[in-house]
Amino acid sequence: MATLLPPDLADFVAAVAATGHRLVLLTSGGGAAAIAQLATTPGASDILLEATVPSARAAVDGLLGGPQESYCSSRTARRLAVAAWERARLLAEAAGAAPEAAARQAVGAAITAGLKTRRPKRGEHRVIVAVQTLGVTRLTAAILAKEARSRAEEESLAASLMLAEIAAACGVPSASAEPPLLPGDRIQRDVAEATDRWQELFAGARKGVVVAGTGPNAEATPAEGSLIFPGSFDPLHEGHLLMARIAEEIAERPLAYELSMNNVSKPMLDYIEIRDRIGQFADRPLWLTRAATFLEKLDVFPKSTFVMGADTYARLPDPRYYGGSAAAATRAVKAIATRARGLIVFGRAADGVFHDASSINVPEPLKAVTYFVSQREFRLDISSTDVRRQNQIRSEA
Numbered sequence: 001m002a003t004l005l006p007p008d009l010a011d012f013v014a015a016v017a018a019t020g021h022r023l024v025l026l027t028s029g030g031g032a033a034a035i036a037q038l039a040t041t042p043g044a045s046d047i048l049l050e051a052t053v054p055s056a057r058a059a060v061d062g063l064l065g066g067p068q069e070s071y072c073s074s075r076t077a078r079r080l081a082v083a084a085w086e087r088a089r090l091l092a093e094a095a096g097a098a099p100e101a102a103a104r105q106a107v108g109a110a111i112t113a114g115l116k117t118r119r120p121k122r123g124e125h126r127v128i129v130a131v132q133t134l135g136v137t138r139l140t141a142a143i144l145a146k147e148a149r150s151r152a153e154e155e156s157l158a159a160s161l162m163l164a165e166i167a168a169a170c171g172v173p174s175a176s177a178e179p180p181l182l183p184g185d186r187i188q189r190d191v192a193e194a195t196d197r198w199q200e201l202f203a204g205a206r207k208g209v210v211v212a213g214t215g216p217n218a219e220a221t222p223a224e225g226s227l228i229f230p231g232s233f234d235p236l237h238e239g240h241l242l243m244a245r246i247a248e249e250i251a252e253r254p255l256a257y258e259l260s261m262n263n264v265s266k267p268m269l270d271y272i273e274i275r276d277r278i279g280q281f282a283d284r285p286l287w288l289t290r291a292a293t294f295l296e297k298l299d300v301f302p303k304s305t306f307v308m309g310a311d312t313y314a315r316l317p318d319p320r321y322y323g324g325s326a327a328a329a330t331r332a333v334k335a336i337a338t339r340a341r342g343l344i345v346f347g348r349a350a351d352g353v354f355h356d357a358s359s360i361n362v363p364e365p366l367k368a369v370t371y372f373v374s375q376r377e378f379r380l381d382i383s384s385t386d387v388r389r390q391n392q393i394r395s396e397a
């Protein structure tokens with residue numbers, strides 16, 4: 001089995017250091033050998049800012065803002081890589097780098113793995129490596145032949161894959177050859193390179209950009225009085241499409257979707273995630289923003305009408321979403337009521353029950369600017385969570 005020998009690691013460290021990149025590494029379920037190899041190489045302090053091994057699910061949850069649907073998956077690896085990138089940027093700034101330079105220097109690399117254990121594994125042996133920089137998201141997913149390697153050999157392979165992906169993301173020749181594959185091994189790779197505008201959003205230099213469903217005359221900035229449908233659209237489904245059509249009829253103007261790459265308590269969306277979600281939109285414009293909170297959306301889309309489901313609407317006056325401060329929630333309600341042109345609110349299904357939006361108890365200033373879509377106008381018992389669950393069942397069948 002090919003491994004990174006000490007001379008190769010020294011070359012790797014020197015090459016990455018020459019690019020100015022600085023690393024934060026996270027490994028969960030395997031791959032810690034990459035940390036050990038780097039940390040014991042002379043000069044490693046020139047590139048390695050921090051390395052962490054969040055083995056427990058609670059540790060992963062703490063980094064990613066909540067429980068994951070799967071802990072050994074492409075999505076979790078990419079989320080960890082973004083969390084590592086954000087940490088690398090913060091540490092680079094703390095060391096004196098200007099914000100723009102820190103964003104360019106930062107590299108986040110993560111592994112989620114399910115490797116050989118003391119007992120035969122019921123599932124696949126997997127190594128999933130994700131690397132995030134300002135310019136690119138890289139992903140390598142390796143499915144390994146079951147029980148064909150020792151744990152040490154699987155760890156060595158995981159380390160080699162991580163270091164090779166870091167080298168590729170930093171634009172330097174890899175210090176190791178492709179690990180030799182065995183019969184039954186499968187490796188898949190995915191790379192999403194960011195446009196300049198995506199990078200400006202990722203670094204915080206831009207608030208929003210229109211990215212899909214537009215012609216050559218797309219506006220560079222949102223127009224006042226727009227009709228905006230914010231959401232995660234994970235995935236976009238028939239309920240969203242029906243809501244958009246009904247909202248356009250109510251507001252009598254065209255609608256644009258909005259997807260925030262930021263989340264209040266979670267890492268930003270990576271470029272693979274952004275690319276895939278953007279790919280769902282064709283019929284209407286989609287704005288990609290950094291507006292994680294509704295108050296931030298008011299800044300990006302002034303005097304606009306916003307479309308939302310009952311669950312989002314119920315959160316608008318909830319103090320829990322304002323640091324537990326009732327006073328902050330009251331100020332937010334006042335801002336929404338005065339700065340938004342209006343709210344169009346749809347009922348939605350949750351836990352098998354359809355919740356009518358008009359029954360939600362909210363302050364009068366919010367009700368005064370809200371159009372509640374009746375069940376007669378709209379009722380579709382579907383959610384993105386249900387769609388994801390159904391897609392997962394089909395993919396495993």
